[in-house]
Amino acid sequence: GGRTHYYAKPGVEPLTQADRFASHYPYGTQIQSFHTAFFNVCNQDNGRTWSTEWIIDDPAMYYISR
Known part of the structure; x- marks a missing residue:
């Protein structure tokens, strides 16, 4: 326990375990308690576009208490 799992795939279909x-x-530390979360997304900042070639569509967070 205490790990963060990352999921991604092209398209807009729901994510699966696969x-x-x-x-x-x-940060190399097993999570003992959960208090806050943040999303850190950087853009291309090339003077012409305001975003990356990819997007975060419908982000979700799930927490299982044991």
Whole structure:
């Protein structure tokens, strides 16, 4: 327990277990309690576009208490 799992895939279909691409202990520490979350997304900042070539569509967060 205490890990963060990351999921992604092209398109807009719901994510499945097969779409998990990484599981990590954030900052190398096993999570003991959960208080806040943030999304950190950077853009291209090339003077012409305001975004990346990809988007975060319908983000979701799930928490399982044990």
